[in-house]
Structures are given as C-alpha cells and as structure tokens.
Amino acid sequence: MKIIIADPSGFCFGVSRAIELAEQAAREHGAVQTLGKIIHNSDEVGRLEQQGVHYRLDASELDESPVIIRSHGETKRVVEGLKQTLPVVIDATCxxxxxxxxxxxxxxxxxxxxxxxxxxxxxxxxxxxxxxxxxxxxxxxxxxxxxxxxxxxxxxxxxxxxxxxxxxxxxxxxxxxxxxxxxENTICSATKNRQQAAVELAKQVDAMIVLGGKESSNTKKLVELCQMYNSETFSFENSTEINVEEFKKYDIIGISAGASTPRWIIDSVVETLERKAGVTKHMDNSLMKNLMEQSSFIVPKKNEVLKGKVVMVKDDAVVVNIGYKADGILPANEISNPENKPLEELFPIDEEIEVLVLKREDAEGEVLLSSKRLRSRKDWEVLEEKFNNQETITVKVTEVVKGGLSAFYNDIRAFIPASHVDTGFVRDLSQFVGQEIEVGFLDFDRRKNQIVLTRKEVLEKDLAGELAEFWEDIEIGQVVTGTVRRFTNYGAFVELGPTDGLLHVSEIQWGKVNKPSDVLKVNQELDFKVIDFNRDENKISLSRKQLVPDPWAVIDDNYHVGERYDGKVVSLTDFGAFIELEPGLEGLIHVSQISEDRVEVPGDVLNVGEEVVVKILDIDKDERRIKLSMKEL
Ligand code: SF4
Incomplete structure (x- = not known):
C-alpha cells in the first residue's frame, strides 16, 4: 500500500498565525481566552487548552485575561466592545x-x-x-x-x-x-490550493481520506469535492476514527486535510496506517513552500518600505501584519525609543505603521523589520536637504567628547567642535549636556556618516539680526528695560538684549551717588531712559534719574515753609548738618537751629545716616537752598 499526502494540506497560514499568536500570548500572560474555539478541530483545541489557551462559548464567559480574536474574525461591534472592556485584545483575524x-x-x-x-x-x-x-x-x-x-x-x-x-x-x-x-473574489488562496491539490489527488488514488473537524467548513468542502472525483472518499477527525481493516484493500490512498487540521493529526493517521495496514511507502511534499499561496500576498523584499498593522506587542518586539504569509517582527532594538517608553505606548494595536524590511524569513520564518533604520534613512534625507539649503536644525547634546560635544538629530549622531559651541570660549562644555540647541552645518558627508555642526555661527547670525533690529528701533527719550550687569567707577553697564548701554553715575538718581553699587544691584532688571546713542560706535547712554522729575522743579507741590518732614543726615560741618529730604533735595540745619540747648558742633548731637524730623524755615529756589530747623519743631 502507498500513501500520498496532498500538497498543500493541513494548517493554512491564517490558522498557523492565529495559533502562534495565541501560544505566544499564553506564554507571556500565563493564560489567554478565545471567543469561541480558535479553530474547528477539537483535538487541537484540547492541546491548546493544555498550553493555557482557553475558549469561551460567548462574551458573558470572558474574564480579564487577554482575549484572542480568532482567525474567523468577529463583527465590528464585538471587536470594538472587546477593546473597550478588556485590557489586552490580540487580533488574530486572518x-x-x-x-x-x-x-x-x-x-x-x-x-x-x-x-x-x-x-x-x-x-x-x-x-x-x-x-x-x-x-x-x-x-x-x-x-x-x-x-x-x-x-x-x-x-x-x-x-x-x-x-x-x-x-x-x-x-x-x-x-x-x-x-x-x-x-470581488474573496476566496482565499489557501482554500483554493487545498481544493485543487485534493481534487488532483482524488483523481489518481483508490481512496481519499480527508482529515478535519466536523464543524470545519473548508474540510466539508474538501470532502464534497473529492467525492465528485472519487467515490471512495472518507472523512475523519483523527486516527482513532479510522478502521484500518477497511483500508487494506486499497493500493494507493490519498490524504488531504482541512486548513484547521494540525500536522500532528496527519502524521498520526499516516503512522497508524503504516503500522496496522502495512504501508510500504508514503510520499509527502506538503511541507514544500506553496508558491501559489504566496503569490496572493505581497512578497517583501530587502530594503523595501512597507505599511503594516500592529497585531501584537511583546516586551521585546512588535508583531506586524504586513500582508505577507508570515508576520513581520519589529524587535525593540530596531525601534527608535530614546525615552525608553513601553512598546505598548508607542505601538497601539491596529495602528498602521511604516517599516523597512531587513530580512525576509529569518530562522523562525518571520520577516525582520526595522522602524529605526527607516526613520534614520528619512532623517538623513531631511538633513541633506537642510544642509543644501543652509538651514538650521535642533539637536540634543548627549555628551562631552574629545574636542567638543556629541549631539543627536533623532538617532543620527553629529559633532560640534568646542570652538563652535558659543560665540566666546566655553570653559565648561558639560553645561550643554542634555540641552536642545539650534545649530547650523559646518560639514555634511552622508557616505562617511559625518556631520559637523556649529552653534556659534547661528548665534552670531541671530545676534547680527537682533542688533540691526535694535538699532532700527532705538530713539532718544525711549524707555527701555535692561538688566544691570556690571559696575565701574563711573557707572554701570546695562544689558539691553543684543548690546549694552552705559548708565553714568551722575544719571543714576537725582542727588549725589558715591558709587553705583550703593544704589543698584547686579542682575537687577529696571527701566531706563535712552538719553543718547551712537550706532557707529555701538554706544548708548542711559538714565534712571530722568525717568522722574527734578525734585527742585516740583518743590512747590511737595514741600512748604513751616511744615515738618522726615529727613536723613547726609553730612556734618562745623556750622551745621545737611539733611536729605529725598534724593536730589537737601537742606541745611544751622548749628544754632539744632537744639534749644547750646550745641558746640553738630557732630556732638547728630550722626551721618541718622533719621530726623525737621521743619522748613525757608526755600530759595533760585539758589536751590532750604533752611531747616530741629529747634523750632
Ligand atoms: S481565510 Fe484562508 S488562510 Fe485565512 S484562515 Fe481561512 S482558510 Fe486559512
């Protein structure tokens, strides 16, 4: 007796894929569930139960464990309902x-x-x-x-x-x-191929055995077709149903199997016939690649860019349906993930993504993909265009390296020489690590993977632009906001954006200022009046004093003879004490007006800096003199 196994027969790729996804998920999550039997083959369903793949008769039996949508698919409402109610839904729809x-x-x-x-x-x-x-x-x-x-x-x-x-x-x-x-002919090629192979075989053999589940629709159709060409066609679910004695009379027996029949059931039937019916030879080419099945799918080529749908996310890889007989695998190390986010966050199930094919069919029969290299390829194109157009880019500085800084544009590394980090010398380059900075190109060579950048030129260009705009806008009398940066004996330098202005000591306030630091602080932000400028010499003169009126100009409004005022002793002489009523407005208390008692010299009773209350005896605006008294209070 001879046995010939139809090619192809048994598991189609849609069923293989669903079972692999279920087994993988069960390994990862401990247990998973399917809504209905994952395939119409109770032996295989029983085997999967042992692996932790449990089937539920209807949605009311579902628990919180991951659910697999089987290769038959579900209604749109069921799919959406599952996704809304269960944390993990793995879509194994063929x-x-x-x-x-x-x-x-x-x-x-x-x-x-x-x-x-x-x-x-x-x-x-x-x-x-x-x-x-x-x-x-x-x-x-x-x-x-x-x-x-x-x-x-x-x-x-x-x-x-x-x-x-x-x-x-x-x-x-x-x-x-x-x-x-x-x-639209939506019959799948796996079905067509199994039917054609079964019919061809049925024509040549004495008897046909069709293996498959009782509920399997494609198995039933195989039986119908084989019976049309061979009346000696029998259907069994597994080897235990076969009465071997009845088959001893046939010289050649053909075996076909439905798309939901696992290989191990075919093998056990062959083994039973071999053992009990004295089979001398069996021919099996069903494991050969089925080119017809493949031809109805895209055949991914190395370096090709494809669109695919995320079907499963594991800790170390993303499984992508790329419309090929085998799923694509996107390993974590081929994903650009600088912030090290969980892959589920980056790849929602069902999301369409673009991937680069690295290798077709690795040892596990999968297609190896990369999204990182695709992104990198696109990034190089973007960078090349920016380089050609002399545009700037933003990069993230990652570390200080010999001679400068290392920075990344997404996953592409570039170098910034120390002399191009800033407009001046930078003592400590590490202050830039972790920063995102805008840079221009000094050199770009895609072939050598070499990019050299400059921040200095960008800053200088920006500064030149800002400076031109600044000089365009500036006017005498304008009030500007600036920051006090440093002091000299004759005043303070104030930063006004792209350039500095000078606040002369005489312009700090009405009244005498000994040194700028008595009145101002470094980094203090204040308003200033522009009182002069020279663009060619890059000089701007500022005043704080002129922001308020001269106190002598408004003295009639604020001070009256016979009234009392607070003041501060600012200097002492033998003949009296000078009292500051406000900055720029001082009066004199003659020594005879200090007290009812006789005072030899003012220093006997008053100290510089002391707060006093005084009465105005006289105001002489022409001479800018005020006579004060403490005695007549
Ligand atoms: S559609 Fe075809 S390939 Fe997909 S599961 Fe069904 S028989 Fe298999």
Whole structure:
C-alpha cells in the first residue's frame, strides 16, 4: 500500500498565525481566552487548552485575561466592545478575512451586498457585522436565484472557504441579471490550493481520506469535492476514527486535510496506517513552500518600505501584519525609543505603521523589520536637504567628547567642535549636556556618516539680526528695560538684549551717588531712559534719574515753609548738618537751629545716616537752598 499526502494540506497560514499568536500570548500572560474555539478541530483545541489557551462559548464567559480574536474574525461591534472592556485584545483575524471585512464595509455604503457562504458560520456572522446595511447571504444557487434582484449597484463577495465553482456560477448568473455588478473574489488562496491539490489527488488514488473537524467548513468542502472525483472518499477527525481493516484493500490512498487540521493529526493517521495496514511507502511534499499561496500576498523584499498593522506587542518586539504569509517582527532594538517608553505606548494595536524590511524569513520564518533604520534613512534625507539649503536644525547634546560635544538629530549622531559651541570660549562644555540647541552645518558627508555642526555661527547670525533690529528701533527719550550687569567707577553697564548701554553715575538718581553699587544691584532688571546713542560706535547712554522729575522743579507741590518732614543726615560741618529730604533735595540745619540747648558742633548731637524730623524755615529756589530747623519743631 502507498500513501500520498496532498500538497498543500493541513494548517493554512491564517490558522498557523492565529495559533502562534495565541501560544505566544499564553506564554507571556500565563493564560489567554478565545471567543469561541480558535479553530474547528477539537483535538487541537484540547492541546491548546493544555498550553493555557482557553475558549469561551460567548462574551458573558470572558474574564480579564487577554482575549484572542480568532482567525474567523468577529463583527465590528464585538471587536470594538472587546477593546473597550478588556485590557489586552490580540487580533488574530486572518488577513484574508480582514480583506472580506474591508470589502463588506466599503461596498455596503452604496452597494447591495450579496455574500456567498454559510450564514451560520462564524466567519460569515463576523463579516455581516461589518456591513452598513442588510446583507444577502446565500449558500447555494437556488437561494441566489430566489433573491429579488433589482438593477442596483451590487457587489458579489464570498466566504473565504467557498468552492470556486460555486463562485463562478454565481458570478455568471448575477452578470446576466445585474448590470452594475462588482465582483470581488474573496476566496482565499489557501482554500483554493487545498481544493485543487485534493481534487488532483482524488483523481489518481483508490481512496481519499480527508482529515478535519466536523464543524470545519473548508474540510466539508474538501470532502464534497473529492467525492465528485472519487467515490471512495472518507472523512475523519483523527486516527482513532479510522478502521484500518477497511483500508487494506486499497493500493494507493490519498490524504488531504482541512486548513484547521494540525500536522500532528496527519502524521498520526499516516503512522497508524503504516503500522496496522502495512504501508510500504508514503510520499509527502506538503511541507514544500506553496508558491501559489504566496503569490496572493505581497512578497517583501530587502530594503523595501512597507505599511503594516500592529497585531501584537511583546516586551521585546512588535508583531506586524504586513500582508505577507508570515508576520513581520519589529524587535525593540530596531525601534527608535530614546525615552525608553513601553512598546505598548508607542505601538497601539491596529495602528498602521511604516517599516523597512531587513530580512525576509529569518530562522523562525518571520520577516525582520526595522522602524529605526527607516526613520534614520528619512532623517538623513531631511538633513541633506537642510544642509543644501543652509538651514538650521535642533539637536540634543548627549555628551562631552574629545574636542567638543556629541549631539543627536533623532538617532543620527553629529559633532560640534568646542570652538563652535558659543560665540566666546566655553570653559565648561558639560553645561550643554542634555540641552536642545539650534545649530547650523559646518560639514555634511552622508557616505562617511559625518556631520559637523556649529552653534556659534547661528548665534552670531541671530545676534547680527537682533542688533540691526535694535538699532532700527532705538530713539532718544525711549524707555527701555535692561538688566544691570556690571559696575565701574563711573557707572554701570546695562544689558539691553543684543548690546549694552552705559548708565553714568551722575544719571543714576537725582542727588549725589558715591558709587553705583550703593544704589543698584547686579542682575537687577529696571527701566531706563535712552538719553543718547551712537550706532557707529555701538554706544548708548542711559538714565534712571530722568525717568522722574527734578525734585527742585516740583518743590512747590511737595514741600512748604513751616511744615515738618522726615529727613536723613547726609553730612556734618562745623556750622551745621545737611539733611536729605529725598534724593536730589537737601537742606541745611544751622548749628544754632539744632537744639534749644547750646550745641558746640553738630557732630556732638547728630550722626551721618541718622533719621530726623525737621521743619522748613525757608526755600530759595533760585539758589536751590532750604533752611531747616530741629529747634523750632
Ligand atoms: S482558510 Fe484562508 S481565510 Fe481561512 S484562515 Fe486559512 S488562510 Fe485565512
């Protein structure tokens, strides 16, 4: 006896992918749950239970553990509901089924939707749930013919596991009845390939065994097709159902298996037949790559940029559906993540992202991706353009290195020579570490990965611009705000933005000032009046004093003969004491006016700096003299 296994047969990639996602999630989270059986194969469902993948009959049984949306997919409402209520939802919907959902949702906006398939199958229930209007689900030609067809825009879609011949018949019928018909063949290539391989094999063998779950729709269709070409077709779920004695009469037995039948079940059937029925040889090329299946997907090429959808986020990688038979893996070290954020925060499930293909099919059969290198590639392009246009960029300084600073533009490293960090010499470069600074380019060589930057030139350019604007705006009499920066014997220098002005000691206030630091403080921010400037010599003269009137000019308003005022002793002579009533306004108390008692010299009873109360005896505005008395208070 000889056994031939159809190629392909057994797990399709959609089911493999869903099971891998579930197993990975169970390993990571301890236990996960699926809404309904993940596949229509109770043996495999039982095996997965042991791995921590538990199935729930309906949503009311769900607990807080991560939920896997199985490859059949769910209605839009269920998907959204799960995402709102459970912390972790892993969407393992097969990309072919996703495509069906997409077509249903898109066309149902303005087309009648006719969907060929079994209305009770979970895939069809899920797909109908993406429609914006009622969907006509028909399972055979008679149901299709019974539809009340108007000549309205109509789309024809199919369950992914539908028989091709039924789809072709339905298409021909509808084309004769509906002029505005759109046909989208949503049957998946895995189904087509299994059906073709099973039919070809059924024609050549004495008997066909079709392995698969009793509820599996694609298994049922394989059985139907094989029976059309070989009346000796039998369907089993696993090896325990096979009565080997009945197969001893056949010379050649073919085996096919539905898309939800795991490899280990096929192997155990072969092994049972080999052991009990004396099989001499079995041919198995079902593990060969199925080029037909691949051809319905994009085939990622190295260095290609693709769009994909995040399907799962692990601690060290993001799983991305890139529309290929295998998922793409975006490892953490290929993600730009300078702030070291958790990957779930950076990659929400279902988000569409752009990735660069590094390698197709690594040892685990996955496609290795990078988002960091893609970003870096784009960043180099941006930098090159900025360099060519002589524009500035903002970089983050990361460390002091030999001869300057190291800085990053996203993930691209650049160098800033110490002499180009500032307009002057910088003693301590470490003050810039951690800062974001604006810089221009000194050198750019993409081939050598070399970028040299200058902050100095940017500052100088900015300063020149600010200075020009400053001189444009300045006027005599203008009041400006400045910061006192340093003192000299003759005044104080005040920073006015791009340049400094001089406040002469005589312009600090009305009245005498011995030294500027008696009245002003360094870093004090004050208003000043511009009293003179010379742009060519870069000189500006400022005054604080002229911000207020000369006290002698308004003395009549503020001081009256015979009234008492507070004052301060500012100097003493033999003939009297000088009293400051306010800065710039002093009067004299003659020694005879200090007290009722005889005073030899004022210093006997008064001290410089002492606060006193005085009475004004006389005001002479012409001579700028005020006579005061303490005796006549
Ligand atoms: S049979 Fe096709 S549609 Fe269904 S899971 Fe497999 S690959 Fe996807």
């Amino acid at each position: 990309p072919f089924v996703h495509k069906l959902h997409h077509e249903v949702e898109k066309y149902s906006a303005d087309h009648r939707v006719i969907l060929l398939g079994n209305k009770d199958h979970p895939e069809i229930i899920g797909a109908v749930g993406w429609s914006r209007q009622d969907v006509s689900v028909v399972s055979d030609l008679s149901e299709l013919m019974a539809l009340d067809l108007n000549d309205e825009p109509t789309v024809l879609l199919a369950q992914t596991t539908l028989r091709e011949d039924f789809f072709a018949e339905a298409e021909a019928y509808l084309k004769s009845r509906v002029s505005q018909l759109v046909v």
